[in-house]
Amino acid sequence: MATRVLDQHQVHAATHGEHTGLWSWITTVDHKRIGILYGATAFLFFLLGGIEALLIRIQLGSPENTFLSPERYNELFTMHGTTMIFLAIMPLSAMFFNYMIPLQIGARDVAFPRLNAFSYWVFLLGGLFLNVSWLFGAAPDTGWFGYANLTSRQYSPGMNVDFWMLGLQILGIASLAAGVNFFVTVINLRAPGMRLMRMPIFTWMSFITQVLILLAFPVITVALILLMFDRFFGTHFFVPSGGGDPILWQHLFWIFGHPEVYILILPAFGIISEVLPVFSRKPLFGYAAMVFSGVFIAFLGFGVWSHHMFATGMGPIADTFFALTTMLIAIPTGVKIFNWIGTMWGGSLQFRTPMLFAIGFIAMFIIGGLSGVMHAEPPADLQQTDTYFIVAHFHYVMFGGSIFGITSGAYYWWPKMFGRMLNERLGKLHFWLMLIGFNLTFFPMHFVGLNGMPRRTYTYPAGLGFETLNRIESVGAFILGFSFLVFLVNVIQTWRKPRNAPADPWNGATLEWSIPSPPQEWNFAQIPVVHGRDALWEIKREQGRTALPEPPRVDGAGIHLPNPSFWPLVAAVGVASVFATLMLLGHDKAGPLPVVAAVALLFFGVYRWAFEPAG
Amino acid sequence: MTAVAHDVPHGLEHATATGLDSRKLAIWTFIGSECMFFASLISNYVVNKGRSLVGPFPHEPWTSPSGEHFKPILEIPLVTLGTALLLFSSLFVVLALSGAQRGSRKALVGWLGATIFCGVFFVGMQVYEFTHFVHEGLTLKTNLFGASFFTLTGFHGTHVTIGVIWLVTLWILGLKGKIPPSKSLNLEMAALYWHFVDVVWIVIFPVVYLIK
Numbered sequence: 047m048a049t050r051v052l053d054q055h056q057v058h059a060a061t062h063g064e065h066t067g068l069w070s071w072i073t074t075v076d077h078k079r080i081g082i083l084y085g086a087t088a089f090l091f092f093l094l095g096g097i098e099a100l101l102i103r104i105q106l107g108s109p110e111n112t113f114l115s116p117e118r119y120n121e122l123f124t125m126h127g128t129t130m131i132f133l134a135i136m137p138l139s140a141m142f143f144n145y146m147i148p149l150q151i152g153a154r155d156v157a158f159p160r161l162n163a164f165s166y167w168v169f170l171l172g173g174l175f176l177n178v179s180w181l182f183g184a185a186p187d188t189g190w191f192g193y194a195n196l197t198s199r200q201y202s203p204g205m206n207v208d209f210w211m212l213g214l215q216i217l218g219i220a221s222l223a224a225g226v227n228f229f230v231t232v233i234n235l236r237a238p239g240m241r242l243m244r245m246p247i248f249t250w251m252s253f254i255t256q257v258l259i260l261l262a263f264p265v266i267t268v269a270l271i272l273l274m275f276d277r278f279f280g281t282h283f284f285v286p287s288g289g290g291d292p293i294l295w296q297h298l299f300w301i302f303g304h305p306e307v308y309i310l311i312l313p314a315f316g317i318i319s320e321v322l323p324v325f326s327r328k329p330l331f332g333y334a335a336m337v338f339s340g341v342f343i344a345f346l347g348f349g350v351w352s353h354h355m356f357a358t359g360m361g362p363i364a365d366t367f368f369a370l371t372t373m374l375i376a377i378p379t380g381v382k383i384f385n386w387i388g389t390m391w392g393g394s395l396q397f398r399t400p401m402l403f404a405i406g407f408i409a410m411f412i413i414g415g416l417s418g419v420m421h422a423e424p425p426a427d428l429q430q431t432d433t434y435f436i437v438a439h440f441h442y443v444m445f446g447g448s449i450f451g452i453t454s455g456a457y458y459w460w461p462k463m464f465g466r467m468l469n470e471r472l473g474k475l476h477f478w479l480m481l482i483g484f485n486l487t488f489f490p491m492h493f494v495g496l497n498g499m500p501r502r503t504y505t506y507p508a509g510l511g512f513e514t515l516n517r518i519e520s521v522g523a524f525i526l527g528f529s530f531l532v533f534l535v536n537v538i539q540t541w542r543k544p545r546n547a548p549a550d551p552w553n554g555a556t557l558e559w560s561i562p563s564p565p566q567e568w569n570f571a572q573i574p575v576v577h578g579r580d581a582l583w584e585i586k587r588e589q590g591r592t593a594l595p596e597p598p599r600v601d602g603a604g605i606h607l608p609n610p611s612f613w614p615l616v617a618a619v620g621v622a623s624v625f626a627t628l629m630l631l632g633h634d635k636a637g638p639l640p641v642v643a644a645v646a647l648l649f650f651g652v653y654r655w656a657f658e659p660a661g
Numbered sequence: 662m663t664a665v666a667h668d669v670p671h672g673l674e675h676a677t678a679t680g681l682d683s684r685k686l687a688i689w690t691f692i693g694s695e696c697m698f699f700a701s702l703i704s705n706y707v708v709n710k711g712r713s714l715v716g717p718f719p720h721e722p723w724t725s726p727s728g729e730h731f732k733p734i735l736e737i738p739l740v741t742l743g744t745a746l747l748l749f750s751s752l753f754v755v756l757a758l759s760g761a762q763r764g765s766r767k768a769l770v771g772w773l774g775a776t777i778f779c780g781v782f783f784v785g786m787q788v789y790e791f792t793h794f795v796h797e798g799l800t801l802k803t804n805l806f807g808a809s810f811f812t813l814t815g816f817h818g819t820h821v822t823i824g825v826i827w828l829v830t831l832w833i834l835g836l837k838g839k840i841p842p843s844k845s846l847n848l849e850m851a852a853l854y855w856h857f858v859d860v861v862w863i864v865i866f867p868v869v870y871l872i873k
Contacts (some may be wrong), residue, residue, distance in 0.1 A: 157683040226690045234677040258755065260694040269699035272812065281801050281808035283705070289714040289805050579831055653830075 065568070073610035075159035076567060080166050081144030082463065087170055088137035089648060093530070095129035096175070098122045100527055103487075104375035107520035109508040121206070125176075127190030128210065131310065132217050133173045135444065138452045139313035140169075142229055143252050145463055149558035149565065150246045152574045152581075157230040159608045160655060165224040167618030172216030175622060179209035186210035189502060191299055192273070194284035194292035199277045208277065208632060212625040217268050217436035218263045219621055225259035230254065237557075243337070246556045247330060248338050251316030254344045255309050262305035269298035271490025278632035293358055300351035308347045310444060312340060314451025318404040319456050324552050325401035326393030329580055332385040339378035339385075346375045356424045357431045363453035365424040372422035379381025379415055383408060398552070399473030405456030406481050414439055417492065432502070435495025441488045453480070453533075461547030465564045472536040478530035486522025490515035549597050555580040562597050568605040612649055613655035620648025688850045692857045699861045702816060703868060706809040708838045713804035717797060720873045734799055736790060737870050743786035744866050747821075750779030754828075754852045761835070761845040769835045769848075777832060778853070780825040787818045810869065817865060820858045827851045 057385060074080060102122050107112040111129070114122065144162065148155055156162050177186045184205040188196040197207045203500075232253045236245070245253075273295070275281040282288025286296045323330045330336060352368040354362060386408055417439040421427040453476075460468050494515050499506060506512050550559040557574055558565075560582050578584040586592060622645035630636035677683055716723025717731040724730050753776040760768025791811070794800075799807045831848055834840050840848055 158687065222694060225694070229690050230683050230686045234679055234681065234683045236678040240678070260690065261697050264694055264698035265701045268698060268705065271816075272705065275801065275808065275812060281800050281812075282805060283709070283808060289709075289712050291708075291712075294705070294708060298705075301701075568810050649826075 053582045070610065072615060073163075073612050075163050075608050075610055076613075077144050077148050077156045077159065077162060078463070078565060078567075078569075080162050081141045081146075081167050083126075084137050084144055084169070085141035085463075087166075087173065088134050088141060091129055091133035091173055092138065095126050095134050096527055096530065098129065100124040100523055102126065103520040103523040106506075106516050107506060108517065109504055109506050109513055115506060116504040117187065118573065120349050120502075121185035123502055124189050124210070125180075128176065128186065128214075130444070131190060131306070132214065133176070135310045135452070136221065136449045137169055139252075139310070139448075140165075140224060142248070142313060142317065142452075142455055142459070143224070143255075146459065146558060147228060147231060147249050147252055148235065149462075149561070149569060150249045150556050151232065151235060151240050151555050152576065153231065153235035154573075154605075155568050155608060156227050157235055158227050159613050159661070160614045161223055161227050163512070164614035164618055165220045165227065167285060167615045168216060168220035168223065171586070171618055171622035172213055172220060174211035174636065175216055175625065176209060179206065179213075182209075184209060186213075189194070191303065192295075193299075194273075194295035196285070197273060197277070197295075198285055200285075205629065205633065207273075208629050211270050211273050211277070212629055215267065215274075216622055216625050218267050218270075221259050222263050225256045225263070229256040229260065230352050237570075237574050237576055239579070240615045241576075243334065244576060244579045244581070247319040247333065247336055248313070248316035248556075251312045251340050252321070254340050255312045258305045258309050258312070258344050262302045262309070265298055265303035266306075268297060269302065274628070274632070278628070288390065291354070291446070296355050296358065297351070301348070303354065304351040305344070305347045307443070308344055308438075310448050311451075312344070314407065314448045314455075317451045317455035317458070318386065318407050320556065321400045321404040321454050323580075324458075324554055325396045325398055325404070326390045327396070327553075328389060328393040329555070329583070330385070331388035331391070332381075333579060335381055336385055339381040342378040343375060346371060346378070350375065353422060353427070356427045358653045369422055369424055373419060376415065376419050376422075383412060383415075398457075398471055399468070399477060400454045400458035400552075402474065402477040403450050403457065406477065407450040407454060409448060410442055410450055410484070414446055415441025417442065430495065432500055433495035434491040434499045434501060437501050438491035438495055441491075445484060445488070450480075458552070461551050461557075462558055462563050462565070464541075465547045466540045466543065466549050467543035467551060468540055469536050472532055473540070476529050476532045476536065479525055479532060483522050483525030483527075483529055487519050487526055488522075490519050550582070550593065553592060555583045557581050560585070560597065562599050566599060566602060568602045568607060571600045571602065571605070608660055609658075611655065611658065613651050613658060617648060617651030617655060620644060622652045623647055682846055684850060685846065685853070688853050692853065696855065699817070699864075702813045703864060706813045706868065709805040709809045713806045715804050716790050717803070717806075719806055719810070719869070731797070734794060734797055735870055736793070739786060740790065740866070740870055744862065746779040747859055747862055748785045750776045750783075751856050753779065754855050758845060758848050758852050761840050761848050762842050764842045766835065766838060769840060770832065773828060773832045773835060773848075777825060777828050780821055780828065780855075784818060784825065787814065787821075788862045791815075813865060814869065817858070817861060820861070824851070824855050824858050826854065840859055 051132070071079065074083075101114065102119070105111050105119060122518060144156070147153075176186070182205060186192075186209055186552050187206050188202060188210070191209060192207065195201060197211070232245070232249060272281070272283040276283050276285060276290075282290040284290050286292065319330055319336060349371045350368055352364060353372045356365060356368075390405075417435070421430045421436065421439065457468055457473055460466065494512050497510050497511060499510075506516070545563075547563040549562050551563075552559070557576075560574065574581070576584075577588075582594075586594060624641065627636065627640035627644045631638060631641055679686070716725065717734045719735045720733050722730065722732055749833055753772045757769050757772035757776060760770075760772060782860070793806070801808050801811050828851055831840065834847075
């Protein structure tokens, strides 16, 4: 055990010196560094997706605008959606999975540190693969859902769909590898006493998210494989002239796609369930109900996919079934909302920045949830589907929900991750600008949507009553974009100052606040022993104080850490090469030989990885 | 890194919360995810069953508009033999694992060799079957049966091939005496994967070959 050596006060200053330099980042297997890599990469993609959204809003700011061509508009809304879902919200959540799960359960790293690095590199290469399409003038343009037969070779002969189809396949591999890793980490690496029903709720919701990823992503993998065979090898799975069924794509896509929306929102549920108790100075209300409602939401999430397909005419029995299961989800979600409010009820509320974003989350998510129940009813949905009402709905849950939650988490955990307190004044400015900008952008969409303005259409004629509201939406979008500039200014300003964050700036309840900010490479000098829920509050209560003394930064001599490794990156390059060479094959630019070479590179990376000492 | 605890695999420096080795749990988790992969492919086969516009068909004869006659295309006896060998290979890999756990290199190498032989036979059978179908005029492009048959059995065959590569790697290690009882888990993980690939075939075989 590491602690034994520590107790002897052996000093090996050189042993665990700060690793710096580019190479140390390329070969890192430290979950905290990989978390930061995820966060930085995803934030850049988030800004890119945001710029795409602003271009869309400029185009729609006035009727019959010619700022964007219809073709460019199609590319922008497709890439905006794909980027925000797969390259922003999911990896921003992954940043917190990486950084916080091991800290919250009292572990020194994830179960498979090199697999973790592999996930990151595959994600990065997948994101680049998708966006390289812009340089080829062939950005995906068929919507993030890629409905057949828009995606068929006949109607989309270029590489646009292929960048999307193969890029998502690469990203799916990253998610699945991370899913296995975090699933095993949560089950197996919990510190002594950290029973399942004592785990912090963020870890719980993240754990459920991994289960969803593990069960939902294989379905999109198969759907994308079938699409690839249709496009490259001449099958007719989704081609009616060959007996195929385009609706089959919709089923496969949404069997993945609906669990995917819970993959996007459950981590944010977890984040605000951490923030609300800490800033209400009260334990989470109804912990067990929170856990089980999360499990219930995930379970039901696999039984509602066809509510995305009411307009395909499935018949009354299927419509009724999917309408009922969809409305049923409102119950566990309502349980969560009541519990969040119950947590704040009677607490001594501290309106710090993370708390503001968490409260903003609740308010915005309720609006998005309620409009969701509206189009759970097939007759209402037939009126609303493919209009801006739907755009309003999912932005209230995805932005008003996921992004508000993630931003709350960013302000909450920033001191832990970087050892610096973000400026409160700028943080609050960020919040109010974001709240106002968000509602100006998306609330009017309910009205223009119900009045019949269709989604995914590059312009609208004057005189239908859409002009004023669209103008307001576009102004709101720029306020929203500006709010993130305030965040950037905050980050840069505080970065220039020396580290000032104590280990436990918020009087936190969970174990990540028991160690120095930022944590040392090995997280815990001594693996903690847990005696109850809210483990750190428990320790403080036992000792009869509200704040513990600042934990010392120790020399970690003798603490066992995994070796850095280069091979996860090689394997990840192998994965990306396989799909890049498939692209060449599919467009007759190369034979099967490059694909074979790419597979060989992948095997080479995996073998070197398997046979090097893990440390 | 210091010399302390250098040889301890990561995740084992302190006992895991469940007592189960993390690597074993990871394989089970991966298998759980793979179930959804094959469930989707099998569903795709079932959904497209009987919806081919032209032949050749799996269980019925077909005469093309130009008067060409096609027999039902599936070769059930040959595939039954391949299926039997694949099922036996699950037993063989268990015997190999037992050999590894007892420290019997002879049993490990012998039974693992038998497992690999069965796997190679199965893949060879599939290669023959695919080539035969193409000669008979059934390709991915021909009809929905061809498309869904080749994707389903092809992806299963790919899994078997990866399993064979994995087992051959372990066989070479076993031959060099590098799988002592303390490292038998390395073989157990491959064996779990191998069983899974077998179980999937137990579903595919009746769905594709036996149910008309």
